[in-house]
Amino acid sequence: MRSSSGEVSGGARPPVKERPSDAASTVPKGVAQVIFQTSQWTGLIFIAGLFAGGWQFGVFGLLGTLAATVTAYLMGVAWDQVSIGLEGFCGTLTGVALALYLGANWMTAALVVGATVAGSVLTSAMGTVLKPYGLPASTGPFCVVTTVMAIGAPSFHRVWENRPDTAPPSATDPGTAMSWSDFWHGLLNGVAQVFFQDEWYVGVIFLAGLALASRFVAAVAAASSLVGLLIGWWLGAQAADIGAGLYGYNSVLTGVALAGTFIALSPVGAVYAAIGAATAAGLTAGLTNLFDVVGGHTLTWPYVLVCWVFLAAVPRYPKIRRAG
Template sequence: MDWSLKIDEALPRPLRTILRGVGQVFFCCNAVTGFIFLVALYIGGLTAGAAATVGVISSTVAAYLLGFSEDDIDAGLYGFNGTLVGPCLFLFLEHSPQLWLYVVLASILSSIVLAAFMRILAPYKIPASTSPFVLTSWMFLVAVYAFDSFSRGPVLPPPGLPSAVTGAGPVPADMWFTALTKGVAEVMFADSVIVGILFLTGIAIVSLRGALMAACGAIVGVVIPILLGANQNLIEMGLYAFNPVLTMMAVGWVFLKPSGRSAALALLAGILTVVCQAGLANFLAPIGLPTLTFPFVLTMWMFLFAASMSKYWSDPSVK
């Protein structure tokens, strides 16, 4: 929307860059949207909001000091991985003063990993997206075993062999809205209906198609797990939906030319993301690591590589 772009351009450059970094979690290069996202995170929890703030500032400043592309920095591309790293570490690890230093270090590393991935993937016109966040978070979550100052939190799944699904069943009608909105909110680890609604609002400010793809991804992340017999509690918490949300936005709005065909491809990608998430969850169970957004990253990469070989879809563009 024009009014949001005017506000975006009127902001001081450092603030605009930071807020764009938050917005880029949902592919939105807009400071107004980033501000809405950040406010939503603080509403969901002060610690999560503060961790995201520390993360986005650390990763952005690191990119600037390391001399990475100023255009990419200004677009917020070096901020969104740090935005995710902060809340992630505070969710899965026990809180301590040292954890703030841990977030800063992880956020800095996420910018370095992003720069490396951008260099590697540039010839193929494939985006690194949240892969730096995933790899950095995995490394820092595993590293806690070597440090006495950190310990795993109760949310982090304990290492163990995959077990048969329990608690499968249809989601009650009165829980559907909750499951859908939480599916959007869980992209940034927020277990809140209000946060999900604010996220969708922020996306809609930039693009109605983007918001529609996000909403459709949430629906896919509820309907498909029900049909496949997934755990009802996980569905209601939105834990099967946040990856399809990102996948459908990436394929159906951002990296392929928006059209009916790209929307159809996005739908297929969203459905397969659910299966990919279940498979990766079982694969990672023995080492006790969460899937994070890796199901989205892996599915998106495969679909964008495949789309470049098809006569029906244009080549993906790097964002």
């Protein structure tokens, strides 16, 4: 798993040598790192989940991961960072998000490559700026690059003309009365939406991938999705949006990040992670409204902001410790 610095937990180690046999595993590991895992097998299951959601998400997710990984390698980033996927996961999300928002075409493919190259540079820059504060760049570079592209896209006819409809489900199905179908779909879609998928069976695939790496992490992801769903329901969010997992995925990332990845496991730490997951869900609606000018694309901003704040607060809380 990633540590609080965005690297693998553990003490200082000598640089890892490049091995051709490891090169092929960097891409699935990059996909796995979206939810803080280093297993190539988990990454392969995540990739299968993306293709189950739609061929375009699998293809563009892989394109983004590969472009980001190759860019980092060519720029001379340490192989022990590249080989475990830490330079690829923002590219994965960028590829999937742009395919979703702009459509699957050659123009989008070119934009994915350009965006991931820029995102790789931004990853290094943000890592340098945040390192003195012990904060990870996490998905921040993806959020910045994708938000900028979403803001600019309407100005370019060839980029914008074939975009799909990405309005939230509540646009055509308003109402706050949550049904049983909304509940169980929302629970699984909260995991699927980490990769911007809204099919419950994709959430099942992602949970299976997490369970292969760690049953504890899979349980935390499911529990965090439930927290996000319940917060959305309690506050009176639109039931169709809850069912689509829109209030769960930032809670999933926050819960997993704060429950053992960046924060050491403990009873108090578990409560801290649950509070973080609930906060991310509450922040989702506000940021969605703020980003309405770019189609309400909240991305993983709630997770990033909550994660930074909650990690920055740790030194003031003696009962909570950073992992690693």
